[in-house]
Amino acid sequence: MQHLADLVLLLVLLTSFLILGTTRLTTCIRAVAVQGGLLGVLPLVLEPQWSAHTLGLATGTILVKAIVLPWFLTWAIREAAVRREVEPRVGYIASLILGVVAVAVASAVATRLPVPGDHPILLLATSLSCVIMGLLVLATRGKALIQVVGYLMLENGIYVFGLTSVDRVPFLVEVGVLLDVFVGVFIMGIVVFHINREFDSLDSARLTELKD
Amino acid sequence: MLLAALVLVPALGAAGAYGRPARHGAWLVAVAGVHLSLVAWAWLAPPPAILDGWLALDPLGLVVLTVVSALFFVVATYAVGYLRRERGGRGFASWLLAFLAAASLVAVSHHLALLWVGMEGTTLAFAPLIFQRRDRRSLEAVWKYLVISSVGIALALLGTFFLATAQGDLGPGVRPLVLDDLVTGAAQLHPAWLKAAFVFLLVGYGTKLGLAPMHTWKPDTYGESPALVAGLMAGGLTSCAFLGIARATEVTTAAGLAAFARPPLVAFGLLSLAVAAAFVIGQSDIRRLLAYSSVEHVGLLVLGLGLGGVGAYGSMLHLVNNALVKGLLFLAVGNAALAAASPRGGLLRAVPASGVLLLVGLFAVTGSPPFGMFLSELTILRAALGGGHPWIAAAMLGLLALIFIGIASMILEMLYAPAAAASPPVRESRWLLVGPAALALGVLVLGVAIPGPLQDLLAHAASALGGVAP
Numbered sequence: 001m002q003h004l005a006d007l008v009l010l011l012v013l014l015t016s017f018l019i020l021g022t023t024r025l026t027t028c029i030r031a032v033a034v035q036g037g038l039l040g041v042l043p044l045v046l047e048p049q050w051s052a053h054t055l056g057l058a059t060g061t062i063l064v065k066a067i068v069l070p071w072f073l074t075w076a077i078r079e080a081a082v083r084r085e086v087e088p089r090v091g092y093i094a095s096l097i098l099g100v101v102a103v104a105v106a107s108a109v110a111t112r113l114p115v116p117g118d119h120p121i122l123l124l125a126t127s128l129s130c131v132i133m134g135l136l137v138l139a140t141r142g143k144a145l146i147q148v149v150g151y152l153m154l155e156n157g158i159y160v161f162g163l164t165s166v167d168r169v170p171f172l173v174e175v176g177v178l179l180d181v182f183v184g185v186f187i188m189g190i191v192v193f194h195i196n197r198e199f200d201s202l203d204s205a206r207l208t209e210l211k212d
Numbered sequence: 213m214l215l216a217a218l219v220l221v222p223a224l225g226a227a228g229a230y231g232r233p234a235r236h237g238a239w240l241v242a243v244a245g246v247h248l249s250l251v252a253w254a255w256l257a258p259p260p261a262i263l264d265g266w267l268a269l270d271p272l273g274l275v276v277l278t279v280v281s282a283l284f285f286v287v288a289t290y291a292v293g294y295l296r297r298e299r300g301g302r303g304f305a306s307w308l309l310a311f312l313a314a315a316s317l318v319a320v321s322h323h324l325a326l327l328w329v330g331m332e333g334t335t336l337a338f339a340p341l342i343f344q345r346r347d348r349r350s351l352e353a354v355w356k357y358l359v360i361s362s363v364g365i366a367l368a369l370l371g372t373f374f375l376a377t378a379q380g381d382l383g384p385g386v387r388p389l390v391l392d393d394l395v396t397g398a399a400q401l402h403p404a405w406l407k408a409a410f411v412f413l414l415v416g417y418g419t420k421l422g423l424a425p426m427h428t429w430k431p432d433t434y435g436e437s438p439a440l441v442a443g444l445m446a447g448g449l450t451s452c453a454f455l456g457i458a459r460a461t462e463v464t465t466a467a468g469l470a471a472f473a474r475p476p477l478v479a480f481g482l483l484s485l486a487v488a489a490a491f492v493i494g495q496s497d498i499r500r501l502l503a504y505s506s507v508e509h510v511g512l513l514v515l516g517l518g519l520g521g522v523g524a525y526g527s528m529l530h531l532v533n534n535a536l537v538k539g540l541l542f543l544a545v546g547n548a549a550l551a552a553a554s555p556r557g558g559l560l561r562a563v564p565a566s567g568v569l570l571l572v573g574l575f576a577v578t579g580s581p582p583f584g585m586f587l588s589e590l591t592i593l594r595a596a597l598g599g600g601h602p603w604i605a606a607a608m609l610g611l612l613a614l615i616f617i618g619i620a621s622m623i624l625e626m627l628y629a630p631a632a633a634a635s636p637p638v639r640e641s642r643w644l645l646v647g648p649a650a651l652a653l654g655v656l657v658l659g660v661a662i663p664g665p666l667q668d669l670l671a672h673a674a675s676a677l678g679g680v681a682p
Contacts, residue, residue: 112404113404113405113408114402114404114405116377116380131370135363138359138363144355147359151359151362151363151366154363154366155366157370158366158369158370158373161370161373162373164377165373165376165377165388168376168379168381168382168388169325169376169388169389171325172325172372172373172376172388172389175325175328175329175369176369178329178332179332179362179365179366179369181332181336182336182358182362182365185336185339185358186358186359186362189351189354189355189358192351193351193355
């Protein structure tokens with residue numbers, strides 16, 4: 001199970017890099033959906049004996065992070081007619097390099113902190129890397145939708161860390177689902193913003209018509 | 213029971229208020245009145261902890277609870293007058309009451325994950341209130357507020373996870389993340405994880421508090437939301453966020469790591485004062501000016517906490533003063549806006565009563581005697597001098613003087629400068645004046661003589677934070 005867990009964690013890291021390096025919004029959303037699915041599998045490979053709690057956590061995570069939120073994001077793209085590609089303030093190559101730096105920093109920190117329980121050290125490193133890369137996307141990308149993806153990455157990093165305390169502190173990881181409420185509100189905000197902009201342009205167009 | 217009622221009454225009130233905008237004012241006052249009397253009951257008969265110690269009321273929580281409840285009651289009376297002039301929308305009262313419920317949860321939570329849930333609730337409750345005007349500018353403000361606050365909230369959750377990790381393997385009878393067990397078992401906490409937890413909680417809740425450099429949402433949000441909402445944020449939301457930082461400090465101090473916790477608190481405090489001074493000078497918008505003044509005062513709150521000793525007491529006193537004064541100023545400025553008076557000058561003639569209140573607020577917020585903030589700022593200054601930090605004291609005094617000049621020059625111009633077009637005085641509604649007048653009276657009383665029970669409570673709260681009463 002240990003090797004399987006390491007493999008899943010590495011895949012989580014790879015999806016994060018994919019988000020940092022891609023130019024297309026739809027690829028970003030697919031990558032974050034895959035990442036959500038991997039996070040759902042993670043508690044199953046970390047705990048050899050599956051309890052009802054572990055199974056519930058896995059199902060809930062896959063449902064929210066791999067299905068509902070990505071679908072909602074895709075819906076927002078269609079609804080708000082966001083067609084343009086991502087416009088980063090920091091180039092893709094530079095983001096990828098910063099991502100590598102993030103992993104290096106996270107690994108350095110992770111080796112210094114005692115890993116709780118008997119969890120793999122990669123767990124801590126992946127968690128912190130995702131947090132840093134999420135913050136990176138939030139800080140360097142101008143588009144609101146990609147910022148939401150960055151927020152999801154940040155949240156996923158926190159979730160991975162929360163898995164270390166699943167057996168000691170009940171319901172702590174589940175509290176993190178409240179962060180998804182923000183994601184929902186953001187997506188609604190984007191849609192409202194675009195609808196608003198449509199109305200604005202409509203109004204001003206009509207005003208010039210009346211003047212003629 | 214009482215503790216549950218403190219959260220449930222406003223929560224049910226919020227559900228009951230949805231729709232029916234015509235009755236929002238009366239409903240708000242009624243629920244706020246019930247809540248305030250429940251708080252008074254908690255003062256007279258301290259309620260026992262419930263839910264296995266998850267909900268409990270200690271002095272620190274009671275200070276925040278009282279401040280929020282009292283300010284909310286004032287804002288509720290003001291809302292009666294406000295809703296006669298402006299449309300509130302279907303959810304207006306619901307969102308306000310949802311904030312009260314979430315803030316009460318923050319104040320009575322002794323489980324730090326539950327406290328975090330309350331904090332997230334306060335964040336979300338304000339979003340629709342900021343978006344009250346439903347135009348582009350308020351949409352931009354609410355977006356900025358939500359993105360920055362949500363990142364802060366996420367980091368605070370990570371800090372909470374770190375704190376759970378610092379507890380390690382729990383001994384028998386030790387409840388995870390329950391404050392009392394964290395404090396009594398502080399010596400067993402893992403120092404590295406505890407330090408990491410403190411940093412993340414400080415930055416996370418500091419973002420909600422609006423400490424520089426995480427304050428950038430504040431000017432836009434306070435500038436675009438209705439005055440009573442901005443007042444409630446500057447006085448109530450900040451108190452809740454400060455409680456989050458105070459809890460982190462409480463645990464860290466109990467673990468004997470005060471020497472680690474204090475320098476970053478002082479640094480954030482001084483930086484906030486410096487940023488406020490830089491942006492207050494030459495500010496042209498009164499609401500943004502008040503927002504930077506809020507950055508100043510939350511900076512003073514953490515500065516006092518970081519100095520320790522009498523500084524912690526000064527911080528607690530400042531928390532009360534800040535809520536009263538910020539409420540007073542935002543409501544008085546809101547009156548001028550409701551009367552459609554030009555903010556460029558002549559307010560003392562156009563809206564005489566609100567003008568006088570604004571003048572009182574000016575002297576109160578800049579820490580002039582005989583108002584309460586004079587005392588609390590003096591106490592924090594004494595902590596700096598007594599603790600052997602003359603440079604911190606000098607920096608604080610210099611920055612406060614700059615901020616005084618900035619705020620005074622703008623508000624005095626608003627009040628006395630000849631208005632562009634002389635308008636006859638507007639008749640001001642009593643509902644819009646009673647609340648701010650009560651707040652002005654409160655901050656005056658706190659400056660003359662602090663009531664005995666309040667002084668005891670503040671001293672107890674300060675001692676939990678490793679401080680002493682002067």
